[in-house]
Amino acid sequence: MANISGSSRRRPYAGAVLLLAALTTTGAAYAVTTSAIVSPKSAAASAEQIELGKRLFTEGCSSCHGLAGQGGSSGPSLIGVGAAAVDFQVGTGRMPMAQADTQAMRKPPVYNQEQIDALAAYVASFGAGPGVPDPSQYDFSNANVARGGEIYRLNCSQCHNYAGKGGALSDGKYAPSVMKATPKQIYEAMITGPQGMPVFSDAQIPAKDKQDIIAYIDYLQNAPDPGGAALGRLGPVTETVFMFTAAIGAVIAVTIWIGAKSR
Amino acid sequence: MSTSTTPTTPQGKVADFLDERLSISKAIKSNISKVFPDHWSFMLGEVALYSFIILLLSGTYLTLFFKPSMVEVIYNGPYVPLKGVKMSEAFASTLHISFDVRGGLLMRQIHHWAALFFIGAMSIHMFRVFFTGAFRKPRELNWVIGTVLVLLGIVEGFMGYSLPDDLLSGTGLRITQGIIAAVPVVGTYVSFGLFGGEFPGHDVVARFYTLHILLIPGLILALVGAHLMMVWYQKHTQWPGPGRTEGNVVGYRLFPVYTAKAGGFFFVVLGITTLISALVSINPVWMFGPYTPDQVSAGSQPDWYMGFLDGAVRVMPNWEINALGHTLSLNLIVPALVLPGIMTTLLGLYPWIEAWATGDRREHHLLDRPRNAPVRTALGVMSISFYLMLWISGANDIIAQTFRLSINQITVALRVLLFVVPPLMFMLTKRWCLSLQRRDREKVLHGHETGRILRLPHGEFVEIHAPLSLEEQAEILGKMDVAPMALPAATDANGVAQPAAWKARMQAKLSQWFYGANVSLPTRAELLEAQSHFEHADALEVEATNRHRTYEAVGGVLLAPTEDGSSRH
Numbered sequence: 112m113a114n115i116s117g118s119s120r121r122r123p124y125a126g127a128v129l130l131l132a133a134l135t136t137t138g139a140a141y142a143v144t145t146s147a148i149v150s151p152k153s154a155a156a157s158a159e160q161i162e163l164g165k166r167l168f169t170e171g172c173s174s175c176h177g178l179a180g181q182g183g184s185s186g187p188s189l190i191g192v193g194a195a196a197v198d199f200q201v202g203t204g205r206m207p208m209a210q211a212d213t214q215a216m217r218k219p220p221v222y223n224q225e226q227i228d229a230l231a232a233y234v235a236s237f238g239a240g241p242g243v244p245d246p247s248q249y250d251f252s253n254a255n256v257a258r259g260g261e262i263y264r265l266n267c268s269q270c271h272n273y274a275g276k277g278g279a280l281s282d283g284k285y286a287p288s289v290m291k292a293t294p295k296q297i298y299e300a301m302i303t304g305p306q307g308m309p310v311f312s313d314a315q316i317p318a319k320d321k322q323d324i325i326a327y328i329d330y331l332q333n334a335p336d337p338g339g340a341a342l343g344r345l346g347p348v349t350e351t352v353f354m355f356t357a358a359i360g361a362v363i364a365v366t367i368w369i370g371a372k373s374r
Numbered sequence: 375m376s377t378s379t380t381p382t383t384p385q386g387k388v389a390d391f392l393d394e395r396l397s398i399s400k401a402i403k404s405n406i407s408k409v410f411p412d413h414w415s416f417m418l419g420e421v422a423l424y425s426f427i428i429l430l431l432s433g434t435y436l437t438l439f440f441k442p443s444m445v446e447v448i449y450n451g452p453y454v455p456l457k458g459v460k461m462s463e464a465f466a467s468t469l470h471i472s473f474d475v476r477g478g479l480l481m482r483q484i485h486h487w488a489a490l491f492f493i494g495a496m497s498i499h500m501f502r503v504f505f506t507g508a509f510r511k512p513r514e515l516n517w518v519i520g521t522v523l524v525l526l527g528i529v530e531g532f533m534g535y536s537l538p539d540d541l542l543s544g545t546g547l548r549i550t551q552g553i554i555a556a557v558p559v560v561g562t563y564v565s566f567g568l569f570g571g572e573f574p575g576h577d578v579v580a581r582f583y584t585l586h587i588l589l590i591p592g593l594i595l596a597l598v599g600a601h602l603m604m605v606w607y608q609k610h611t612q613w614p615g616p617g618r619t620e621g622n623v624v625g626y627r628l629f630p631v632y633t634a635k636a637g638g639f640f641f642v643v644l645g646i647t648t649l650i651s652a653l654v655s656i657n658p659v660w661m662f663g664p665y666t667p668d669q670v671s672a673g674s675q676p677d678w679y680m681g682f683l684d685g686a687v688r689v690m691p692n693w694e695i696n697a698l699g700h701t702l703s704l705n706l707i708v709p710a711l712v713l714p715g716i717m718t719t720l721l722g723l724y725p726w727i728e729a730w731a732t733g734d735r736r737e738h739h740l741l742d743r744p745r746n747a748p749v750r751t752a753l754g755v756m757s758i759s760f761y762l763m764l765w766i767s768g769a770n771d772i773i774a775q776t777f778r779l780s781i782n783q784i785t786v787a788l789r790v791l792l793f794v795v796p797p798l799m800f801m802l803t804k805r806w807c808l809s810l811q812r813r814d815r816e817k818v819l820h821g822h823e824t825g826r827i828l829r830l831p832h833g834e835f836v837e838i839h840a841p842l843s844l845e846e847q848a849e850i851l852g853k854m855d856v857a858p859m860a861l862p863a864a865t866d867a868n869g870v871a872q873p874a875a876w877k878a879r880m881q882a883k884l885s886q887w888f889y890g891a892n893v894s895l896p897t898r899a900e901l902l903e904a905q906s907h908f909e910h911a912d913a914l915e916v917e918a919t920n921r922h923r924t925y926e927a928v929g930g931v932l933l934a935p936t937e938d939g940s941s942r943h
Contacts, residue, residue, distance in 0.1 A: 260456065268669065342655065347681070
């Protein structure tokens with residue numbers, strides 16, 4: 112290509128070849144980078160584990176998600192969702208759903224961790240996706256809780272509420288409470304974006320910041336209420352209800368008591 | 375002792391010292407003997423007054439530590455989850471009050487609970503005044519002062535909870551700024567003026583602070599003074615009862631009965647407020663975090679007295695008019711400016727509206743029982759239900775979240791309920807009042823049911839009714855029977871049509887609507903007849919009792935009554 116000095120000298124196929132080369136390079140680079148987020152666990156999934164996963168999937172998941180996880184009218188495709196999504200959805204009991212609803216609710220999980228791992232390995236075999244995070248990824252022992260609070264308020268509180276109590280979204284959807292979420296589940300939710308939640312990739316929230324957020328949520332889960340009963344940490348609505356029932360009620364009871372003597 | 379002019383006791387000496395210099399004994403003597411009527415509902419205004427005193431005291435404590443500045447500082451206090459976070463000095467000093475100052479958190483919570491209490495007690499006091507008709511002539515001006523006090527209380531409360539500069543109150547301030555900016559023509563100028571530039575600016579906390587601790591409490595204090603002086607001067611209204619007329623006040627003297635009652639009651643209110651503040655958290659600002667305009671929390675609601683405005687904005691359809699390069703934000707102007715404007719105008723002018731509608735311009739010192747003014751009571755309940763619907767709309771997301779419902783459906787439902795529930799409440803309340811009136815009439819004429827069944831000599835069973843006590847009778851008969859205005863003739867004496875009479879006709883129709891359905895009190899003849907009926911029943915019962923005694927006297931052998939009422943074995 113050293114002798115190219117003008118467009119007339121270019122071969123007619125050069126454009127197509129160049130495009131092909133560029134696409135191949137990009138594709139290869141993408142494959143290399145994305146394979147990084149597939150955890151070694153799913154890569155090292157044994158054939159035995161995948162076999163168990165396949166059996167469980169066919170029994171419990173395929174009626175909505177399709178026999179090959181391709182999805183259908185009642186469930187989305189699971190190709191490329193990754194093991195982390197399965198671990199989150201099944202591990203929090205959201206999947207399998209009890210009934211068709213706007214959103215799957217957190218409930219006691221149906222499968223044990225071994226079965227969940229098998230399901231995750233099987234679903235991960237459909238296509239590359241985020242793998243189950245390693246405990247070191249969601250370890251928050253060295254995290255900065257105050258910084259986590261700032262990132263939480265900026266990215267999370269608009270749906271999950273300032274205290275992690277959850278909040279309403281449109282059309283019956285909701286951001287659930289994070290009061291019961293484990294550090295692993297919080298991490299998985301951020302990297303997989305379950306249900307209405309957006310994905311917070313490492314490009315948006317670096318792994319270190321994710322640990323800070325987990326530290327803040329852990330604080331919220333265990334935070335004392337120095338002011339006394341927190342009334343559900345729901346803000347002024349419950350304060351109002353308390354005021355007009357218990358507090359005003361008590362005062363009116365006293366007025367009646369004082370007034371009653373004279374009648 | 376009575377002849378001695380120089381006091382011997384220490385108290386007497388102090389009193390004498392003061393009197394010789396201030397000549398106040400006469401004024402005190404006449405004022406401490408002032409008579410006030412007694413009823414539990416008359417103490418609701420006191421609750422508001424006491425809450426205000428608590429607010430002044432706890433607020434003064436808070437001013438000792440609060441720094442009304444929006445200068446950015448980096449927090450380095452004991453609350454770890456905010457350590458190293460940038461925040462305004464106002465927020466940092468609020469954290470300082472909450473976590474470092476001795477008794478600071480308790481004082482903050484007392485101040486905040488007392489604020490909710492203050493406006494709540496004012497509202498309930500206002501309900502009492504409304505439903506008993508205590509606002510009628512000559513007390514209309516005091517009603518207006520009360521309305522202004524409620525509005526000042528709301529503004530004061532709003533400014534107060536905006537001071538900590540936390541995420542929740544900042545969100546409320548942001549909405550307020552949006553409402554101000556929505557005012558046609560002057561909105562943006564007012565907004566820039568108030569915030570000293572673009573929102574949030576660096577001035578608003580300091581400005582609100584001055585208004586919150588100086589101007590508005592000063593106005594409230596002055597108006598509370600005027601409010602009380604008018605009660606003093608015009609004398610308190612009283613319920614109808616034995617010996618109570620439009621021309622007297624029956625009750626106890628200020629000293630010693632009310633001095634003790636009111637003084638004690640202050641400490642009860644203070645005690646309840648402190649107890650609640652010590653046990654129940656309010657406005658945990660450290661959880662909300664400092665305000666920055668790019669953050670918001672789900673479930674952001676204002677304090678209760680601003681909730682109806684928030685709700686009105688939430689249920690309002692998103693209507694805007696874009697014309698000539700300008701936007702008229704009806705979605706904010708209607709719910710946040712026009713609606714509260716109409717609500718407060720109607721509230722403030724209600725005494726005159728009712729006087730005009732009923733043509734009743736007499737002085738009233740005896741209260742109406744709510745049932746005896748069914749339309750007024752129904753209007754009040756209707757208004758309260760409208761307000762409640764707005765308030766519930768403000769909590770639509772909390773309701774959706776708590777009950778797993780669709781917020782969209784709740785909002786649509788509330789748009790409908792806002793216009794359906796109040797008229798329903800009106801009809802229901804009016805009917806309820808009229809039923810109670812009928813029951814009152816029944817009670818006056820036939821007395822209480824005693825549950826004692828009497829068998830008459832000829833076999834008939836009758837229930838013994840006990841006559842009402844004097845108090846009960848006076849309460850019921852104290853109702854004012856008002857005849858609604860008659861419709862004026864459409865033509866004059868000469869048969870000429872009177873088109874100008876439409877106003878009188880409308881008024882007459884309003885008056886008939888107001889009073890028309892009222893159940894009239896029994897006439898004197900009916901009452902006298904009822905009286906003789908009671909005497910007759912008494913006679914019957916005496917006879918029956920005697921017979922019963924005979925039965926006991928003969929050792930429990932059954933006595934069958936004979937035709938003539940005497941007994942035989």
